[in-house]
Amino acid sequence: MKKLMRFLGLLMLLVSFALPAAAAPKYVVDRAGLLKPQQAQELRQKLEEVNRKYQVRTFIVTVKSTGEMEAGKFANELLDQVKDKSNQGNMVMLLSMDKRKWYISTDNAMRAKITDEQGIKYLSNQIVPKLKKNNYHDAFLAFIEGTDKMLAYYQREGVPYDPSRGFNPMAAGIALVIAAVIGLLIRHVLIRQMNNVMPALEANAYLDKDSFQLEEKEDNYLYMTVKRVAKSKKSSSSGDSSRDDEHGGGGGGF
Amino acid sequence: MADSSVAYQCPNCGGPLEFQPGSDKIVCPYCDTELDVATVEELFNRKQERAAAAQNAKEEQWKTENAGKEWDASESGHLKAFTCSTCGAEIVCDENTIATECCYCGNPTMLPNRFGGMLKPDFVIPFKKTKEEAVAALKEFYNGKRLLPAAFTANNRVEDIQPMYVPFWLFDSSVHASADFKGEEDTVYETSNETVTETRVYQCIRSGHMDFRRIPVDGSTKMDDTYMESIEPFDYSEMVPFSPAYLTGFLADKYDVSAEDSVERADVRVKKSAEEALAETVQGYDRMSVTDSMVNKEDNQVVYALAPVWILTTRYEDKPYTFMMNGQTGKFVGTLPYDHKKSWMYMLGATAVLTPLLYFAAKLVMK
Structure with missing residues (x-):
């Protein structure tokens, strides 16, 4: 435990060290060494631009390990250390490379703009595929662009960005296919109405019910078959969560 | 060996069964269905009787x-x-x-x-x-x-x-x-x-x-x-x-x-x-x-x-x-007779009306 606290304290110190009172904070801290200097610089500039535009404080932090602490708890601790309450929101995106975990931690002000459900899910969809390919620079770029998009939406609309409000091509495709199938069924039913000529396959109407005499009735057990179907295991769609009253966000593996 | 086995079809998969007289269980080599010998013999006898009756019975x-x-x-x-x-x-x-x-x-x-x-x-x-x-x-x-x-x-x-x-x-x-x-x-x-x-x-x-x-x-x-x-x-x-x-x-x-x-x-x-x-x-x-x-x-x-x-x-x-x-x-x-043009118009009309409704339903499900 002491080792863990020491490790965390050290990281806090490193991040805090990069926050001289008068200068701009260091918004990209690549402790895991995933980025080239030029890439880190590019990301830093873009993040500064976004932070300045929306008066928020957003960080990207990579570490080799969070020790025994969960990535979400680690990110929350980190956020508490670096957040500026005078801003319109604070957020930390953390990558922990030993267990290949990512986590985005938000304070309540940012949580109102980037919601735990739709907002984090949207960011997850943008960054996780790139993280899985070890394309960290592009993943962080996607994170910054996604954040920019959602904050701009909030500024413009006054409500958090919800991708489900926008046009969904997949839903449109599914709807079109199902509607076309129903349309074909309706056409088929209308065509069937044009013809009521049906062959008689049986002679039930001519069976003298009173004449029926059952002469043999015997049921013999033959064999048994057994079919086993494995139950589907529910998987957590939102991944790891270390949410509490003070922290929002979400994360998972990659 | 030929006279020691009897060929018969499995009632589950239709595959040929073979059984050894004296044993009380038969296992289908194709679907592993386990059958009692007595059950199979009863099944076989009935089919034989029915086939013979069908062949011999004067229609x-x-x-x-x-x-x-x-x-x-x-x-x-x-x-x-x-x-x-x-x-x-x-x-x-x-x-x-x-x-x-x-x-x-x-x-x-x-x-x-x-x-x-x-x-x-x-x-x-x-x-x-x-x-x-x-x-x-x-x-x-x-x-x-x-x-x-x-x-x-x-x-x-x-x-x-x-x-x-x-x-x-x-x-x-x-x-x-x-x-x-x-x-x-x-x-x-x-x-x-x-x-x-x-x-x-x-x-x-x-x-x-x-x-x-x-x-x-x-x-x-x-x-x-x-x-x-x-x-x-x-x-x-x-x-x-x-x-x-x-x-x-x-x-x-x-x-x-x-x-x-x-x-x-x-x-x-x-x-x-x-x-x-x-x-x-x-x-x-x-x-x-x-x-x-x-x-x-x-x-x-x-x-x-x-x-x-x-x-x-x-x-x-x-x-x-x-x-x-x-x-x-x-x-x-x-x-x-039916009007082909009309029939396709109904199909397209239904598709046009249903697509927006189904779109919102699909979005709700996918949310």
């Missing part, structure tokens, strides 16, 4: 020789036959009737000839429905048909619907039916990580006796059998001994399919209904299907009857469309 023949009688000279003198110059259909009517068109092909030119010999019907079911009722039924049949081309109804000559007595063979049959059914009973239970369905399979043996009364098979090749079956049933309680008087003012068709040639169609229906009657006694299973059956006719009679039918054949875009009404019960059947 009871329909007694068709008594169906129909010879015309009296005084009766045939009042009848005339028409042969359609277009389709060759032979139509019979009384001397007072002049057909203005063939009811089969709609051809308006027909030349009457003197009626020639044919069997006299045993019975006739008199017309009960009038021409007004037939026209009203036809118009009602058009109603609500959204794909009906407007030109079809505009040019349709509903008033030309004609009454016709159609020749039918009516088959009486007493049968002994025997069938094997496969009954399946499911028991479902769950373990911590599986849903297990145990299906117990039973062989259900049923046999019984039943009588069928007056199964109709039309005796005219020109009459579409499917149409004739569609206007069934007739109420035989109103069937009366034949008299030429009933033909007055009506067309009548002459049979050109013998009773012997009509037997097969009746037999197929009898077999199906006999199986269904036995199947109704197989109860208490989740699923049931017939695996083997045999129907032996024990006593059979055939009579020749004329049944009343209102018929109209009209043409649209060079294709004939026929409508028929049971002249006794009023049951109306027919085939209408």
Whole structure:
């Protein structure tokens, strides 16, 4: 435990060290060494631009390990250390490379703009595929662009960005296919109405019910078959969560 | 080794079974189904007996020789036959009737000839429905048909619907039916990580006796059998001994399919209904299907009857469309043309209306 606290304290110190009172904070801290200097610089500039535009404080932090602490708890601790309450929101995106975990931690002000459900899910969809390919620079770029998009939406609309409000091509495709199938069924039913000529396959109407005499009735057990179907295991769609009253966000593996 | 094994099919997968006498279990090498030897032997014996019975049993023949009688000279003198110059259909009517068109092909030119010999019907079911009722039924049949081309109804000559007595063979049959059914009973239970369905399979043996009364098979090749079956049933309680008087003012068709040639169609229906009657006694299973059956006719009679039918054949875009009404019960059947363009418009319209609704539903589900 002491080792863990020491490790965390050290990281806090490193991040805090990069926050001289008068200068701009260091918004990209690549402790895991995933980025080239030029890439880190590019990301830093873009993040500064976004932070300045929306008066928020957003960080990207990579570490080799969070020790025994969960990535979400680690990110929350980190956020508490670096957040500026005078801003319109604070957020930390953390990558922990030993267990290949990512986590985005938000304070309540940012949580109102980037919601735990739709907002984090949207960011997850943008960054996780790139993280899985070890394309960290592009993943962080996607994170910054996604954040920019959602904050701009909030500024413009006054409500958090919800991708489900926008046009969904997949839903449109599914709807079109199902509607076309129903349309074909309706056409088929209308065509069937044009013809009521049906062959008689049986002679039930001519069976003298009173004449029926059952002469043999015997049921013999033959064999048994057994079919086993494995139950589907529910998987957590939102991944790891270390949410509490003070922290929002979400994360998972990659 | 050949004489120490017996080949037999697995009742589950149909694969060949082999078993060693003296053992009490047989396992199918294909599906691993485990069977008792006694069960398999019982199954085998029954099949053998049934096959032997089917091969050896002398098939009871329909007694068709008594169906129909010879015309009296005084009766045939009042009848005339028409042969359609277009389709060759032979139509019979009384001397007072002049057909203005063939009811089969709609051809308006027909030349009457003197009626020639044919069997006299045993019975006739008199017309009960009038021409007004037939026209009203036809118009009602058009109603609500959204794909009906407007030109079809505009040019349709509903008033030309004609009454016709159609020749039918009516088959009486007493049968002994025997069938094997496969009954399946499911028991479902769950373990911590599986849903297990145990299906117990039973062989259900049923046999019984039943009588069928007056199964109709039309005796005219020109009459579409499917149409004739569609206007069934007739109420035989109103069937009366034949008299030429009933033909007055009506067309009548002459049979050109013998009773012997009509037997097969009746037999197929009898077999199906006999199986269904036995199947109704197989109860208490989740699923049931017939695996083997045999129907032996024990006593059979055939009579020749004329049944009343209102018929109209009209043409649209060079294709004939026929409508028929049971002249006794009023049951109306027919085939209408449909407007292909309209049908696709309905399909596209439904798609256009449903797509937005389904889009929002899909978004909700995918959220």
